[in-house]
Amino acid sequence: MSRLTDANVAIAYEIIGRYPRPKSALIPILHLAQEQDGYVAQDAMKHIADLVGVTSAEVFGTASFYEMFKFEPVGKYLLNICGTMSCALMGSEELMHHAEKRLGIKAGSTTPDGLITLEHAECQAACTEAPCLQVNYRYRFKMTPAELDTLIDDLAAGKLADEIPSHGVLATVRQHIPADRGVGAVAPEKVNESPEWLDGKSAL
Amino acid sequence: MSTTESTPDQVETEVVIDPNAVSLTINGKTVAARKGELIIAAADRTSDFIPRFCYHPRMKPVGMCRQCLVEVEGPRGPMMVVSCMTPVADGQVVHTETEQVKKAQEGILELLLANHPLDCPVCDKGGECPLQDQAFSHGPGESRYVEEKRHYEKPIAISDLVFLDRERCILCDRCTRFASEVAGDPLISFTHRGNNTQILTFPDEPFASYFSGNTVQICPVGALTAKPYRFKARPWDLEETQSTCTACSVGCATVIQSSRDQVLRYQGHDNDEVNWGWLCDRGRFNFESVNSEDRFTTPLVRVGESFVPTSWSSALEAAARTIRLAVSSKGANSVAILGGARLANEDARAWAMLASKLGITLHDAQLDDGLSTEVFNLPQATINDATSATTVILLSPDLKEELPVLYLRLRDAATKNRTRIIEFTTKASGLTRYAWKSVNYEPGAQVAAVNAALNDTEIAAQLGKGNVVVVLGRANLAESSDFTAQAYNAIAAAFPAATVLPVLRRGNIRGAATAGLTAGNNARSILTAASDGHVECLILLGADPLSDVPDLDLARRALASAHNIIAVETFPTASTLRADVVLPAAAYAERGGTTTNLEGRVLPLSQKITARGTSRPDWMIATELAEQLGADIDVESIDDLTAIDAPSEILQVLSVVGSSAPERNSYDLRLVVSRKMYDNAVSTVTSPSIAHLSIGAGIYLNSRDIERIGAPVGKDVKVSASSKSVILTLHADDSVLKGTAWVPFNQPGTDIRELLNADDLIVDVRVENLS
Numbered sequence: 001m002s003r004l005t006d007a008n009v010a011i012a013y014e015i016i017g018r019y020p021r022p023k024s025a026l027i028p029i030l031h032l033a034q035e036q037d038g039y040v041a042q043d044a045m046k047h048i049a050d051l052v053g054v055t056s057a058e059v060f061g062t063a064s065f066y067e068m069f070k071f072e073p074v075g076k077y078l079l080n081i082c083g084t085m086s087c088a089l090m091g092s093e094e095l096m097h098h099a100e101k102r103l104g105i106k107a108g109s110t111t112p113d114g115l116i117t118l119e120h121a122e123c124q125a126a127c128t129e130a131p132c133l134q135v136n137y138r139y140r141f142k143m144t145p146a147e148l149d150t151l152i153d154d155l156a157a158g159k160l161a162d163e164i165p166s167h168g169v170l171a172t173v174r175q176h177i178p179a180d181r182g183v184g185a186v187a188p189e190k191v192n193e194s195p196e197w198l199d200g201k202s203a204l
Numbered sequence: 205m206s207t208t209e210s211t212p213d214q215v216e217t218e219v220v221i222d223p224n225a226v227s228l229t230i231n232g233k234t235v236a237a238r239k240g241e242l243i244i245a246a247a248d249r250t251s252d253f254i255p256r257f258c259y260h261p262r263m264k265p266v267g268m269c270r271q272c273l274v275e276v277e278g279p280r281g282p283m284m285v286v287s288c289m290t291p292v293a294d295g296q297v298v299h300t301e302t303e304q305v306k307k308a309q310e311g312i313l314e315l316l317l318a319n320h321p322l323d324c325p326v327c328d329k330g331g332e333c334p335l336q337d338q339a340f341s342h343g344p345g346e347s348r349y350v351e352e353k354r355h356y357e358k359p360i361a362i363s364d365l366v367f368l369d370r371e372r373c374i375l376c377d378r379c380t381r382f383a384s385e386v387a388g389d390p391l392i393s394f395t396h397r398g399n400n401t402q403i404l405t406f407p408d409e410p411f412a413s414y415f416s417g418n419t420v421q422i423c424p425v426g427a428l429t430a431k432p433y434r435f436k437a438r439p440w441d442l443e444e445t446q447s448t449c450t451a452c453s454v455g456c457a458t459v460i461q462s463s464r465d466q467v468l469r470y471q472g473h474d475n476d477e478v479n480w481g482w483l484c485d486r487g488r489f490n491f492e493s494v495n496s497e498d499r500f501t502t503p504l505v506r507v508g509e510s511f512v513p514t515s516w517s518s519a520l521e522a523a524a525r526t527i528r529l530a531v532s533s534k535g536a537n538s539v540a541i542l543g544g545a546r547l548a549n550e551d552a553r554a555w556a557m558l559a560s561k562l563g564i565t566l567h568d569a570q571l572d573d574g575l576s577t578e579v580f581n582l583p584q585a586t587i588n589d590a591t592s593a594t595t596v597i598l599l600s601p602d603l604k605e606e607l608p609v610l611y612l613r614l615r616d617a618a619t620k621n622r623t624r625i626i627e628f629t630t631k632a633s634g635l636t637r638y639a640w641k642s643v644n645y646e647p648g649a650q651v652a653a654v655n656a657a658l659n660d661t662e663i664a665a666q667l668g669k670g671n672v673v674v675v676l677g678r679a680n681l682a683e684s685s686d687f688t689a690q691a692y693n694a695i696a697a698a699f700p701a702a703t704v705l706p707v708l709r710r711g712n713i714r715g716a717a718t719a720g721l722t723a724g725n726n727a728r729s730i731l732t733a734a735s736d737g738h739v740e741c742l743i744l745l746g747a748d749p750l751s752d753v754p755d756l757d758l759a760r761r762a763l764a765s766a767h768n769i770i771a772v773e774t775f776p777t778a779s780t781l782r783a784d785v786v787l788p789a790a791a792y793a794e795r796g797g798t799t800t801n802l803e804g805r806v807l808p809l810s811q812k813i814t815a816r817g818t819s820r821p822d823w824m825i826a827t828e829l830a831e832q833l834g835a836d837i838d839v840e841s842i843d844d845l846t847a848i849d850a851p852s853e854i855l856q857v858l859s860v861v862g863s864s865a866p867e868r869n870s871y872d873l874r875l876v877v878s879r880k881m882y883d884n885a886v887s888t889v890t891s892p893s894i895a896h897l898s899i900g901a902g903i904y905l906n907s908r909d910i911e912r913i914g915a916p917v918g919k920d921v922k923v924s925a926s927s928k929s930v931i932l933t934l935h936a937d938d939s940v941l942k943g944t945a946w947v948p949f950n951q952p953g954t955d956i957r958e959l960l961n962a963d964d965l966i967v968d969v970r971v972e973n974l975s
Contacts, residue, residue, distance in 0.1 A: 042407060054390070056406035061393030 003047040008032055011174070012051050017182030022052040030063050034168040039070040068137075075110045075117035076166045077155050080134045083120050086127035090142075095131055096120065098145040102152060115156060117167075138164050228296040243287035243298055244272050252300050255309060255342045257316075257334060257424040258376035259288035262480050263385055268377045269316070271338070273308040275299040284308060310344035318349040319399075320425070321371045329426030331439035335374065354399065362392065362404075363411040365431050365485060365893060366420060370402045373427035379403065379419035386482065388615055388637075389413035403427075414608050414881055417488040418481075421471055430469075432489050432893040437463045446473055448799050448807040450546075450711035450792060451487040451887065454587075454609045455801025458483065460491075460793050460812040467491045467793050467813055477588055478801065484608035485894065486881050491793070492891035494813075499774055499890075500788035501817025511786065516818060516828075523785045524832035526768045527562070530740030536563035538740035540730045540766075543747025544569035544721040545710035546774075548797030548809050550845035551822035552712070552719035554837065555745060558826045560720070561835040566739070568727040569716035571752045572962060574678050574708040575685050576726075577717040581855040582696075585673040585703035586803045591617035594670030597702075598627040599650070599691055600677035604634025605881050606709045607802070611635060614675075624666060628653055628691070630680060630876045631946050632939030640666070644941045647683040647874045648865025648966045650691040658698045672699050677707035681754040681949055682877040682960055682967040687865070689858040696857050707802055709879075715800035718852075721745075727753065728962050735761035742766040745822065746789065750778035751884060751950060754877070756957035772825055775886045789822050790815035797823075797842060865966050872968035873909060873945040875925070877960070883950040901953030903971065904937040904946040915973050922972045923947075925959040931974070932956070945969055 004012060011032060016025040029051065033044035040063055049056040063069045081087075081096050096107060099118055103111050110117040126132045129141035133148075140151060154160050165172055224239040230247050237246040242265060247254050258268040267289040275282040276290065277297040284304065299305060317339060324330040359367035375394070380403060384390035391411045395404045405411050411419075420430040442461040449456040449470070456479035459471040470491050474481035503519030504511040514522075530538045541559060544552050544567070552569075559567055570577070590596050591613050603611040611634050617623040624640035627633065628650055636642045641663060645653035657663050676692055678685055695702060708714070716722060731749065733739050735758060742763070753759040763769065763782045771783035774791045794815040798806050815821070823845055830837045839845060868874055882888055882898040889895045903923055905913075915921050921934045923945070932947065932954050940946045947956040959967060 045406070055393075056409050057391050057393040057404070060404070060406050061395045064395040065397045 002037060002041055003043045004029075004033060004036060004051075008036055009051070012048075014177065014179070014182070016052065017179065018177055023054055026052055026054070026059065026062055027066075030059075030069055031168075031170055034069060035170070036168070037073075038076070038166060038168045039073050042071075070167075073110075073114075074167055075115050077116045077135050077164065078119060078137075078167045079116050080119045080121035080124070080137075081107075082122070082124045082126075082130070082132050082134075084123035084127075086123075087131040090130035092131040095133070095143055095145060095148060099148060099152075102149060116152070135160075136164050136167050137170070226292055226294040226296075228292050228294070228298060230298045231300055237292040239291070241292050243274060243276075243285070243290050243292055243296075246292050247274075247287065247298070247300065254287050254300050255338045256288060257338075257374060258378060260378055260381075260422055262474070262482075263378070263381050265289050266377050266381065269374065270312050271309060271316070271342075273305060273312070275302055275305055306342075309342045313339055313343040314347055314349070316374050317343070317347055319354045319371070320374065321353060323372070324426075327372065327426035328429050328434060329372075329423075333426060334424040356402065359429065361410075361431075363413070363416050364897060365489065366411060366416050367429045367431060367434065368403060369427050369429070372425050373403060374425055375401055375403075376424055378422045378424065379428060382415075382419050382422060383411070383413060386612060386616070387413050387415040387418070388619075389415070392419075414484050414486070414604065415482065415612070417483060417485045418472065430489070432492060432891075433469050437461075437468050442468065443812070444471075445810040445812050446808065447793070447810040447812070448801070449483065449487040450799055450809070451484075451490055452607050452709045453707070453711060453713055453802040454478065454607050455799065455803075455805060455807050456483050456487060456609050457481075457807070458487070460810065462793075462812045465813045467494045477586065477805065478807075479609045480613070482609055482612055484881065486608070486888060489894050490887040490891045492893060493775075493887040494791045494793050496775070496890040498776060499791065499816055499819070500776065500780075500786055501819060503788060503818070504783075504786040506784045516820075519785055519787060520825075520828055520832050523770045523787065523829060526741050526770060526784065527743075527829075528833060530768070531562060534738075534740050537566060538738060539564045539743070540566035540734065540739050540741070541721070541743045541745060542568060542571065542727060542730060542749060543745035544716035544719075545713040546746030547712060547716060547822050548795060548799055549712065549715040549719060549806065550797040550842050551795075551826070552716045552721050553845045554823035554826035554830075554839060556720040557837040557839075558830045558833075558835065561830065561837055562833065566730050566733065567721050568730060569713055569721045569745075570708070570710065570727055571747060571749055572727040572731070573681055573752060573754055574710070574713065575676065575688060575706070576858060577708075577713075577722045578855055578858050579676055579704060579706040579708070580714060580717055580804070581852050582676075582692075582704040582706070582858070583702075583854065583856075584804060585705045586805070587613055587705065589671070589703060590614065590673040590675065590705050591623060592671075593623055593673040595667055595672045596623050596625050597672060597674045597695060598625060598629070598633075598635065598639070599654075599679070599688060599695070600675045600707050601679045601709070601878050602629075602631075602633035602635075603675070603707065606677070606879055607707055608881060610675075610707065610802075614638075626657065626663060626666070628657070630941055630944055631878075636939075646868070646941065646944055647680050647876055648687055650687050651694055654691045654694045658694065667699055672702040673705055674702050675705045675707055677709070680876045680878060682875040682947075682956075682964075683865075684861075684863055684965045686861045686863045686965070689860045690862070693857045693860060700856065705802065712799045714802060714804060715798070715806075718800060718804075728755075728758070731755075731758050731762035731962075734763070734766045737765050737767075739766045741768045741770065744769065744771045744773065744779055744783070746773060748777040748779045748886070750782075754949075754957055754960045755962035756955060756960065758962050772822060774819065775890060777886060787825050788817060788819035789825065790819045794819070795821040797821075798846070863965050868943070868968055872970050873905065873943060875956075875959070875967040875969050876940075876944050876946045877949050877956055878946070879950065880948045883948070884952060885950070898951050899948060901932055901951045901956070902935050902948070903932040904935045904940050905971065906940050906942040906944075907936045907938055908942050909945075909971075910934070910936055913971055913973070915971060920974055922974055923956075923959070923969050924972070925967050925969045926961070926964075928959055930954050930956065930958050934971070945971065 015028045045059045049059045107120045256272040265288040267286045272287040274287045356370040359369045362368045420428045441463045444461045449458045457473035457475035461469045472481045472483040502513045618638040627639040627642045749759040769783045770785045771780040772787045793812045796811040797809045827839045
């Protein structure tokens with residue numbers, strides 16, 4: 001859909017400035033694009049290719065490796081229900097069936113109002129809290145079908161807006177590195193030297 | 205069999221004690237190798253073949269397919285290693301055929317075949333397929349995999365020329381490595397992950413590389429197929445012979461493959477000195493032109509306004525009568541020969557012998573679109589000299605467009621930090637990204653640009669570091685070649701040891717020059733003489749002045765005023781329509797001989813199929829014409845024409861007039877006209893697969909100039925110079941220098957040559973809004 005906004009281009013340049021090679025900023029800027037549109041749009045990938053100096057095919061090749069990058073619009077909330085061993089033993093299958101019935105959609109699709117995309121996920125590394133799920137990568141532990149209903153009601157009512165931002169926003173605070181503290185583009189032969197602002201001292 | 209796996213010619217090393225020499229044992233045999241070499245490369249010199257899919261001797265190893273596992277003895281017993289990633293070591297003991305190795309190789313093949321569709325009976329690669337061959341020679345013979353295989357949409361077009369069948373792909377990384385590492389066009393990439401990993405382009409950006417055909421050749425399975433060859437033949441029905449591509453003057457080694465007397469495919473062949481196995485898509489796919497229905501197949505003579513097919517004897521008689529009459533009435537100087545760069549060396553010699561027998565001195569194999577052939581007499585460099593030089597100076601056209609495989613070689617040298625490129629150009633070229641310094645100049649200002657660069661301390665220091673090779677050619681058809689000659693002389697004066705790689709692009713221009721077809725007069729004075737009515741008989745040897753001479757008006761007047769025109773041609777062209785006699789010449793792949801590439805290297809041309817209709821090789825036409833004229837040149841077969849050409853004198857500088865460019869009016873833009881790879885060249889437009897790839901006529905300006913003029917991008921504008929004007933579509937292109945305008949040469953659409961005048965040193969154009 002869209003290229004990065006001017007404000008996001010400024011952030012992208014700041015991110016690029018943290019690495020000796022512009023290409024290294026690819027993944028963080030892909031997250032930025034996903035934060036902007038809720039998914040990684042084709043035009044955004046072309047824009048990123050220009051910003052970091054690679055081809056669009058290389059951006060797509062890297063981005064498509066990762067499950068977390070979506071290339072089609074998804075709901076405002078991405079509901080990932082874990083289906084791996086511990087959660088499966090503790091009733092995640094019932095949870096998924098319940099979610100599908102309650103939302104009227106199958107796993108892998110989005111509610112017609114664009115609010116929730118339901119997905120089956122592999123282990124989310126919270127086996128002691130099984131069955132678990134994530135809403136936009138925010139955990140909900142030891143879920144029951146009743147708690148899932150409450151969660152969906154709360155999401156629809158906008159009650160969780162403070163806690164769970166819309167899909168694509170990973171953190172609500174953004175790290176800021178002043179322009180003079182970035183590494184900036186470094187010539188290949190100097191890539192192992194410390195940045196100028198360190199004044200010759202070791203970075204470690 | 206397949207030419208894909210050919211290894212580079214091995215250079216013989218002298219018998220001296222080499223600190224880099226190592227000796228290892230492969231299957232009990234002692235093998236000499238060099239430090240840094242890979243086990244698989246050393247094994248390739250023995251009779252023991254290690255199976256492989258991803259390894260290619262011209263690309264970096266990746267260890268992707270694991271098929272080349274071998275055992276190397278170590279302190280803890282034999283260990284499995286990937287032979288394409290493991291360097292040799294002194295005293296290393298390698299086993300490639302033990303039970304362990306066999307088990308590993310069978311295991312890998314079983315896994316590779318798990319998802320492979322095994323649709324060999326309908327696959328173009330079947331019969332020359334490394335996967336098929338190695339499944340037989342190194343595979344388990346049976347699969348334990350009974351589950352559903354991966355399914356994808358059967359072939360998707362990833363470019364105009366290449367189809368991708370993802371089901372057949374074994375993810376070896378050869379095509380993607382070629383695209384990024386060799387061609388510098390990383391437009392295909394691995395996408396997705398795990399079982400879904402697949403090669404794809406970006407959704408709306410095709411694999412539009414000038415070198416895409418090479419990925420088809422190096423694909424070890426049938427995943428990549430080329431549109432012109434799909435379902436055309438079976439490899440076991442193909443006959444092949446080695447030859448040399450003459451689409452430009454690089455001289456890439458090719459293999460011509462044919463079936464039932466029809467050319468079906470060209471493949472690249474590895475020549476260590478020239479092309480390293482690569483071809484550009486124009487050279488690879490223009491084989492279709494040989495099969496074109498448009499070709500001349502029988503001699504034609506003009507009767508009134510139309511051509512009448514006739515026999516060779518009456519056509520030759522008509523041609524001889526014309527020449528005889530011209531010589532007897534107005535002398536030998538009323539006969540002129542244009543062209544010859546299409547010919548083989550032997551053809552060029554036969555015509556040169558005929559010309560000298562008759563006393564014809566007006567001949568030129570270029571069409572006022574190159575540089576003086578004096579460039580062949582400067583101290584010469586080879587392609588390998590250039591790619592191993594400390595510094596390469598580009599005073600040349602965009603090599604990616606005109607001599608694509610030379611671009612690959614120089615790009616390789618620059619990206620591997622062997623060579624620094626200093627480029628002088630009017631417009632960003634294919635090599636600009638890889639150049640150490642890229643100096644932009646306005647047409648006519650190259651001498652000043654070169655002098656300023658030579659005075660730059662950093663550039664002077666770089667040039668002083670070692671060998672300097674100057675790549676010298678005609679960058680702009682809308683300016684006098686005198687400026688380029690002056691710029692070269694400035695470099696030669698500062699660095700007398702610099703050598704020259706001349707890049708005149710026409711196929712065998714160097715062979716024609718060596719044979720003597722360019723000596724004496726140049727095309728411009730021939731055309732001027734013709735337009736003044738001094739040429740009674742104009743002989744065109746594969747030359748089409750009406751399409752190729754930059755000064756279109758001069759060409760028109762010359763062809764209208766020449767009293768008789770004899771065309772020795774394979775294809776009808778704008779100029780052959782004016783001919784009085786057409787003698788059909790055999791095409792590429794229909795005649796043998798040799799050709800000389802831009803380095804002066806004499807390379808073989810092979811005949812693979814019989815000549816179409818009654819067309820004949822050019823040397824035969826020259827010989828028979830000579831006999832008709834009673835000027836026998838004593839040639840009975842092509843072998844009588846394989847004389848060694850005498851070495852030519854060495855020049856230190858080029859002759860110059862010393863012209864200087866006038867000031868540019870600030871309202872005008874200085875014109876640059878140069879070639880793209882795909883244009884209206886006969887061999888391109890008669891090859892349907894590549895004919896539609898030209899960008900079309902248009903004018904390209906820097907966006908700041910567009911803003912100043914206020915003209916609409918994408919719309920037609922009026923482009924005028926000295927009272928003449930043409931209408932062209934305007935495009936924005938910031939690689940065009942501000943203050944200049946770039947127009948591609950010889951494209952479908954409006955002809956920019958309407959504005960060119962051979963006497964103009966430079967051309968300034970005014971671009972105006974039509975509304």
